[in-house]
Amino acid sequence: MTTTEGQGRRAEGPGAEDTRADDYAALAAVGPYGVHPGHALITMVEPHPGHEYAYNRWYEDDHYYAGAMAMPWMYAGRRWVATRDLQELRYPEKSAVAQPVTAGCYLSTYWVTEGRYDEHMKWTVGINKRLNRDGRVYRDRTHVFTAFQDHEATVYRDGAAGPRDFHALDHPYAGLVLQVVDADGPEGRAELLERLRSRILPQRLNDSPAAMVTVFRPTPLPGDRMTYVKQVEGVDTRLTLLWFLEADPRTCWDRFQGLDEEIARSGSGSGSGSGSGSGRVELVAPFVPTVPGTDRYVDRLR
Numbered sequence: 578m579t580t581t582e583g584q585g586r587r588a589e590g591p592g593a594e595d596t597r598a599d600d601y602a603a604l605a606a607v608g609p610y611g612v613h614p615g616h617a618l619i620t621m622v623e624p625h626p627g628h629e630y631a632y633n634r635w636y637e638d639d640h641y642y643a644g645a646m647a648m649p650w651m652y653a654g655r656r657w658v659a660t661r662d663l664q665e666l667r668y669p670e671k672s673a674v675a676q677p678v679t680a681g682c683y684l685s686t687y688w689v690t691e692g693r694y695d696e697h698m699k700w701t702v703g704i705n706k707r708l709n710r711d712g713r714v715y716r717d718r719t720h721v722f723t724a725f726q727d728h729e730a731t732v733y734r735d736g737a738a739g740p741r742d743f744h745a746l747d748h749p750y751a752g753l754v755l756q757v758v759d760a761d762g763p764e765g766r767a768e769l770l771e772r773l774r775s776r777i778l779p780q781r782l783n784d785s786p787a788a789m790v791t792v793f794r795p796t797p798l799p800g801d802r803m804t805y806v807k808q809v810e811g812v813d814t815r816l817t818l819l820w821f822l823e824a825d826p827r828t829c830w831d832r833f834q835g836l837d838e839e840i841a842r843s844g845s846g847s848g849s850g851s852g853s854g855s856g857r858v859e860l861v862a863p864f865v866p867t868v869p870g871t872d873r874y875v876d877r878l879r
Contacts, residue, residue: 604649608692612743613728615691617793618651619817620723621681621755621862628717629875635715636683637869644708645685648700650693653746657684657753657864660877666830667862669837673810674722674757674860681721682878684755684864686819688746694725694796722757722860724809726793726817730774733789734782742791745821750788750866752822754833757860758840763813766794769856770816772843781839785832786824793817816856826863836861 624632637656646654659667664679672678689697708714731742740748758773760766770792778790794816795809826833837858867874 608696609690611691612652613691614653614688614743614745614791615728616689616694616697616796617726617728617791618645618687618689618724619684619726619755619793619819621675621684621721622723623680623682623719623721624878625717625719626879628715629878630872632715632718633683633872633875636685637867639713640708640715641685643713644705645687648697648704650690650697651687652690653743654685654687655746656867656869657686658682658867658874658878659684659862659864660874661879662877663826663863663865666826667860669858669860672860673759675862678860678862680719681862683867684753684862686746686753688743689725691728694727698725724795724817725798726795728791729770729794729816730792731789732774732778732782732792734785734787739788742789745789745791745819748821750821751824752826752866753864754787754818754820754822754826755860755862755864756818756820756836756858758816758818758856758858759811760814760816760856765855766814766816769840769843770794773816773818777839777843781832781836786822786829787820787832788823789821791819791821793819825865830863833861833863 622632641654641656645651659682661679664682667675667678670678675681705714728742733739758769760769773792778792781787782790795812797809797812820833822829840856840858843855865874
């Protein structure tokens with residue numbers, strides 16, 4: 578078969594389709610291709626009762642790859658799980674993110690190359706429509722907290738030593754804490770972010786089991802997203818923090834107590850007189866990494 582420009586070589590075998598291989602060469606030759614995690618997909622999901630095993634196998638055996646890692650510019654990923662004892666450590670009890678606060682026992686985190694958000698979103702909408710049409714989307718689950726996010730800051734415990742944020746989803750960290758913070762208004766988010774970056778996080782990381790904290794802000798999902806994923810809340814006010822731990826969160830949970838009080842105090846002490854930059858913590862949730870290819874922890878979710 579003769580390959581024509583823009584079409585590429587036709588794949589062989591049953592169900593083979595035109596892969597338009599030459600287009601890939603043209604696309605790879607232009608645009609950003611650094612290693613910085615400029616964007617992230619952070620998604621916390623609750624499988625419906627009785628579907629825990631089936632959901633885990635679908636996600637690990639198919640969706641993690643076909644619906645995420647195989648996509649252009651999504652270059653790193655990791656799944657995390659909260660067993661029942663970890664769910665019960667979460668706070669605050671009344672959360673704007675998870676109702677009840679224990680909802681969402683699986684968390685998936687993915688890095689997207691800086692400057693490639695728009696291109697990735699075009700692909701992800703298209704592939705998820707195709708997966709849905711082909712019956713490769715698992716229905717018995719609820720998206721508790723799902724958002725694409727833009728990177729705002731990374732704060733390291735050890736300065737220039739140790740893994741960087743682009744290594745974080747490949748480095749064998751023992752745990753992760755998801756923290757979601759809402760500023761009191763859009764104008765206050767920048768001030769809250771600066772206070773986190775310059776004062777609160779460096780102090781918390783000092784002599785901590787956490788090696789780094791990455792900070793993101795959510796972006797709205799496109800209008801043609803899949804209908805089972807609700808539109809992102811708090812686009813103008815929210816910050817999402819990921820604490821990467823070198824220890825099981827159960828062994829050091831005392832170090833993560835009081836994050837809500839600390840955020841509230843930091844705003845009232847800003848000296849602005851208007852409460853600018855104050856905020857409230859809507860979720861602090863610990864997780865441990867899943868073991869790919871296994872059903873470890875599935876029997877400990879309820």
